Amino acid sequence: MKFAAVIVLAALFACALAAPAPDVEILxxxxxxxxxxxxxxxxxxxxxxxxxxxxxxxxxxxEDSIVVHGSYEWVDEKTGQHFKVTYVADENGFQPEGEHLPRV
Incomplete structure (x- = not known):
């Protein structure tokens, strides 16, 4: 019986995650x-x-490597705050920078 309850809860959770997202268009x-x-x-x-x-x-x-320079940004749907991360990913690892990220 407990197994059936777990299956039902897992199914309900999967349905909640599969709910359609708000209409977002690719610009x-x-x-x-x-x-x-x-x-x-x-x-x-x-x-x-x-x-x-x-x-x-x-x-x-x-010895070869891949170097990627890029950025990604989004608007927090709850607060409306804009976030942007710029980064370099190379033989030294992923190196992100953003005003909301701590500096080391």
Whole structure:
């Protein structure tokens, strides 16, 4: 009996998560993919935007890496506050910056 209750609760939770999102339109969707370089630029009507450029990079003998420069931004639906993160992701890891993020 407990197993059936867990299944019912899991099903209800899945239904809640599958509820349709508010109508959001894609305003911009551009991408360019080449063998050693790629870019993307996406914006939606709810204030979300994602941009980036990536490229393959040679670090020396038989050692390659990928370098990505980009940003993403959104508007908090509860407070209306705008957030933006710019970043570099390379052989040194993911390095985000944003006014709302702590500086080290």
């Amino acid at each position: 911009k969707s551009v991408s360019d993919v080449l063998p050693d370089k790629w870019s993307w630029d996406v914006a939606t009507s709810d204030g979300t935007a994602v941009q980036g450029v990536g490229e393959a990079k040679s670090l020396g003998k038989d």
